[in-house]
Amino acid sequence: MSLIPYKFALKALENKKVFLINQITWAKTNPTPRQERRKLIQSIDIGIIIANIESNKSLVSALATSLLKKIITPSQDIRLHRTDFDNGYCARVLDAYITSHFFKDYFPKYANKESTFLTLATREEIKWIKQDGKNLKIRDPKLKEAFLNILDQIETHK
Numbered sequence: 001m002s003l004i005p006y007k008f009a010l011k012a013l014e015n016k017k018v019f020l021i022n023q024i025t026w027a028k029t030n031p032t033p034r035q036e037r038r039k040l041i042q043s044i045d046i047g048i049i050i051a052n053i054e055s056n057k058s059l060v061s062a063l064a065t066s067l068l069k070k071i072i073t074p075s076q077d078i079r080l081h082r083t084d085f086d087n088g089y090c091a092r093v094l095d096a097y098i099t100s101h102f103f104k105d106y107f108p109k110y111a112n113k114e115s116t117f118l119t120l121a122t123r124e125e126i127k128w129i130k131q132d133g134k135n136l137k138i139r140d141p142k143l144k145e146a147f148l149n150i151l152d153q154i155e156t157h158k
Contacts, residue, residue: 007106008106009071012098015097016097045145045149045153046146046150048143048146049063049146049147049150053110056140057103057110057111057112058119058122059143061099061112062081062095062116062147063147064099064102065091065094065098065099066079066081067154068094069091070154078151078155079128081117091122092115092117096117099116100112100115128148129152130149133147136148
């Protein structure tokens, strides 16, 4: 994937006082999909996000911002993307200073015109957990489910 995670991490290191503590290497064969709806496989969810990237740039950027926060603060629950949530963080600031600039510099085709966290789907006071996330204003239910599944899988390590 053109070393995208490394380019993103380097840009974050240049712009802010962050430290790269661990490098996680993912090695996963591509399993055959299971038919159980409640046990989606990560590769399916990522495929759904990528297939819809043109019309849902904010979700891709929100995922990148959340993953960056997880790298910076591994103990942070990245589904709590607002400071008004208990133990939440300000994803909008991280996006404004790092993620949006990264996309504009390296992937302008997929960059948002404004902060990701100003779009209707991401600015809402809704936690990105499966139960609450059902109320997110994302039109495509499969896309909404994929977005929430990816965040849930990261947090629950499944």
